Amino acid sequence: MDVHVKLFGAFRDCQPEPQVVLALAEGALVADLRAALEAHGRAHWPNFNPALLARSAFASDTSVLRDAQPVPAGVGMAILPPVSGG
């Protein structure tokens, strides 16, 4: 399945487009999505920072999802670097 991942914060500096599309197996976990994004970053983003990805969370529009949870089918995802509001 294709998973759309919106980019926020420092990840916006990795490419002009605001999201990436990654191909994952059906039933993939968030950990698999993390691995796929890392592979994509290493392959395509000269300024990719793996340490930042390690400290970043994945989320749907409604909640943060942990690595052991499945990637919900048909739902857009987002990568959330450490937050700094206020």
Added chain:
Amino acid sequence: MHRHHLTVVEIAEGKLDPAAALEFVSDPGFGGITMFVGRVRDLNHGRDVTGISYDMFVPLALNGFAEIAAKAERDFDGKLKLFIGHAKGRLGIGDLAMVVAAGTPHRDEAFRACRQVVEAVKHTSPIWKQEHYVDGDSVWSEGCSLCEGHDAAAQAHEHDHDHHAAEPGR
């Protein structure tokens, strides 16, 4: 009855309104109102700042504001009104980044509720700031990782990193 007003204001379309926040949390039964106003300041880590851009995942942020408000509602036995507002986009020096107001029967709950909500928003909301410096450099702030599974209850504690923008006295 809407007891909580949760809002994201795109700076190109408007500004946060502290007077509206105070009005919203007012109630005949509430003798205490507190408000936190976070503004963009002109110095960060000793460097002159010209502005801050706030990036935000809006639907998740609003969902989080609702959870933060619901927790405060439980913690204060439902006797409060909250206004939670955050700006989005490129702000200049002095612009308002964040407005949180709490109305409660007495001052103690008002102070505590406002502080609790401010800390929860800062530590859990999907919001990212990028400081713009006089020399043309722009830097994303380090921030709080959401990977550790923090909930709003765990946020009113000290952190080993700096929450530098929109706070006085640093």
